[in-house]
Amino acid sequence: xxxxxxxxxxxxxxxxxxxxxxxxxxxxxxxxxxxxxxxxxxxxxxxxxxxxxxxxxxxxxxxxxxxxxxxxxxxxxxxxxxxxxxxxxxxxxxxxxxxxxxxxxxxxxxxxxxxxxxxxxxxxxxxxxxxxxxxxxxxxxxxxxxxxxxxxxxxxxxxxxxxxxxxx
Amino acid sequence: xxxxxxxxxxxxxxxxxxxxxxxxxxxxxxxxxxxxxxxxxxxxxxxxxxxxxxxxxxxxxxxxxxxxxxxxxxxxxxxxxxxxxxxx
Numbered sequence: 001x002x003x004x005x006x007x008x009x010x011x012x013x014x015x016x017x018x019x020x021x022x023x024x025x026x027x028x029x030x031x032x033x034x035x036x037x038x039x040x041x042x043x044x045x046x047x048x049x050x051x052x053x054x055x056x057x058x059x060x061x062x063x064x065x066x067x068x069x070x071x072x073x074x075x076x077x078x079x080x081x082x083x084x085x086x087x088x089x090x091x092x093x094x095x096x097x098x099x100x101x102x103x104x105x106x107x108x109x110x111x112x113x114x115x116x117x118x119x120x121x122x123x124x125x126x127x128x129x130x131x132x133x134x135x136x137x138x139x140x141x142x143x144x145x146x147x148x149x150x151x152x153x154x155x156x157x158x159x160x161x162x163x164x165x166x167x168x
Numbered sequence: 169x170x171x172x173x174x175x176x177x178x179x180x181x182x183x184x185x186x187x188x189x190x191x192x193x194x195x196x197x198x199x200x201x202x203x204x205x206x207x208x209x210x211x212x213x214x215x216x217x218x219x220x221x222x223x224x225x226x227x228x229x230x231x232x233x234x235x236x237x238x239x240x241x242x243x244x245x246x247x248x249x250x251x252x253x254x255x256x
Contacts, residue, residue: 026204081202091201093214160213162204 019077021085028161029079033153036075039068040142048135065138072145079152080159101155109147179236182210183244184228199223 001009011017018024046061053059076082082098084090090098123130131139185195192206199220208214209224216224216236225232242250 088202091205092217092220093205093208094202159208160211163207 019074024078026081026162027078028156028159029075029152030156032075033072033079033149033156036068036071036149037146037153039064040072040145043068044135044138044142047138048129048131051132051134065142069141069145072149076148076152080155082151082155097155097158098151101151101158104154105147105150108150109143113143175238176212177215177236177238178212178240179209180241181206181224181235184230184235185210188228195224195227198227 043061043063043065046057047065048061050057050061080097080101081090081094082102084094119128120130122128181195185192192203192210196203196206200223201220205214209216221232221236225235228235
């Protein structure tokens, strides 16, 4: 068996194909995105407060932050469908939920960015914290992860939970 | 009826579906939506577009007003009772 064939088998054995081809039954995820966003914030604060790699808080912060970042990327695949497939394109309800969830999420992120700008205008004053090089990088990834998860969170609260027999 | 107020759109999709022995999956495939969307429609959690409402009505071969209404539909028991009383 060639390496490519082995890798192909591994994809099916691990079930990653179900995520890639969006074969997972969409669920309403009302609390798990909140937990992941809280972990992102906690990880960011820890990594920003502990700049010395010799401090345990530094590594705990980075692990928490990037663990939450990975979780955000995966969690989106298990929530309400935002991307259709060739066989199952999004229907009108799913497109409506997607559009509203992304619109609300966009407004929320824009508001946060605006508040961040006002804060940064004052951050040069003594006693105010401001991000350093790595903090900026983490902030970028943090916004990206939040941008991935917020629509999932909003869409999950917008629609009632699907019932088990809806598939029948 | 106040047309500016948000209204409830009642439907009899579940009734017609059960009567015809059609599963949600079959109806969903016939009208081109996700199975879950049929569940949301039946429970009144989602109001369909005119296009979808007409597709569902066409699937059952019924006028659209027999499937969707702004007023609650009469229960099957009441309809039968009324039909029986009229036949007497």
